[in-house]
Amino acid sequence: MPSWRNWSGKLASKPQRLLHLYSETQAAALAQSAALQGQRIRAVGAGHSHQSLVQNQDLIVDLLGLSGVISSDPQAHSAWVWGGSRIYTLGTALAASGLALSNQGDIDQQTICGATATGTHGTGAQLGSLSSRVIGARIALANGELVDCGPGQEADLWQACRLHLGALGLITRVRLALEPSYCLLEQRLEIPLEQALADIQSMMANNRHCEFFWYPQTDQAHIKLTNKTDRPPVYPLAEEGERCGWSHEVLPNHRPIRHTEMEYSVPADQGPACMQAIQGLLTKQFREVRWPVEYRALGQEDVWLSTACDRPTVTISVHQGVEEDEGPYFRACEEIFLAFQGRPHWGKVNYLGGKEFAALYPKWSDWWAVRDRVDPKGAFLNPYLESIRP
Ligand SMILES: Cc1cc2nc3c(=O)[nH]c(=O)nc-3n(C[C@H](O)[C@H](O)[C@H](O)COP(=O)(O)OP(=O)(O)OC[C@H]3O[C@@H](n4cnc5c(N)ncnc54)[C@H](O)[C@@H]3O)c2cc1C
Secondary structure, eight states: OOOEEOTTSSOEEOOSEEEEOOOHHHHHHHHHHHHHTTOOEEEESSOOOSSSSSOOSSEEEEOTTSOSEEEEETTTTEEEEETTOBHHHHHHHHHTTTEEOSOOOSOSOSBHHHHHHTTOOOOBTTOOOSGGGEEEEEEEOTTSOEEEEBTTBSHHHHHHHHTOTTOSOEEEEEEEEOEEOOEEEEEEEEEEHHHHHHHHHHHHHHSSEEEEEEOTTOOEEEEEEEEEESSOOOSSOOSSSOEEEEHHHHSOOOOOSOEEEEEEEEEGGGHHHHHHHHHHHHHHTOTTOOSOEEEEEEOOBOOTTOTTBTSOEEEEEEEEETTSOOHHHHHHHHHHHHHTTOEEOTTSOOOOOHHHHHHHOTTHHHHHHHHHHHOTTOTTOOHHHHHHOO
């Protein structure tokens, strides 16, 4: 029996079948035959989610074989890319047409459709998530059709597909809104956490990308400020101090140490107070935790299930080593996040149920209505999604 594990190793599944996809025709046939046989089918990208999104007893479909840039339009600043493309494969290929992603997350190992499934984002008060950059998609539905959607065609399906949780069908390609290639200058500084929290709103406003890490039981914030520059890249990229290079070279980091993670988005103006509450928790109650807390910004956007839907946000992430039981620490953090009207990252740990999601997302029932319309028998659901459905 095939077996599957996610990146952290904390989530596992033994599906009856684990198949690799190499064409859209194959995707459509597979979606249809699974649905006809009453089987559950879930896609997998790079397996970097910490939430039980992929696990499924029947069929897991790996889309890494559908990879690369299909076509780019430098005038319109957009490109079609295959759904299984790892983000790190896109940078150089898009740069060949003078194009680049507007923002990226901490790492670039995820696939593009795995990343958009959960609203993956980087930092930047004026920058949206990768989902917000999806302006078109092609999806293999449970009825065996390959359907194109975008703002002017199947607009509701497109809205649902921008942040899709893998629950609508197999997304074979997406059209991304991009921008002309640009270089970034990254600068780092260390200041007391108290000062960082006092200044963070102006730092966020005055820098294209701004974030900090705080390590428990210290009082220093490790800040990263990154901005567009006319300077040429300086190779090799420095490991410390200033780094200057193309956006796809500067934005991603290496995160080799296996961990698990919870992240919540809170309204931007509540970010510092929420961070102070998390700091208090770590200082008083969880003194043994050494993993850092990360503080970033995500601009307001109109993606239905985005944690930044209709509100500018700050995201706060807490981590724990894979050999530890993260439960007590993460549950205590979640209580604080919820008190600040937090919305959890879809690809990371949370303990919420459907009622809570319905209260957090004005478009929750619209998203499910589209999902149920294109997959009435629930072939693309799994136990986790069943547990939170309205
Ligand atoms: C070290 C690390 C760093 C991270 N950094 C960030 C960060 O900076 N910012 C951030 O927001 N998140 C971050 N994450 C979370 C990560 O970006 C998300 O969990 C993302 O969804 C993972 O993408 P993936 O390709 O691994 O998808 P998977 O985890 O494999 O799958 C995620 C979902 O996508 C679905 N799916 C995948 N491909 C398709 C497809 N083609 N069609 C239909 N459904 C599909 C799956 O069914 C599943 O529901 C990080 C995670 C790790 C482990």
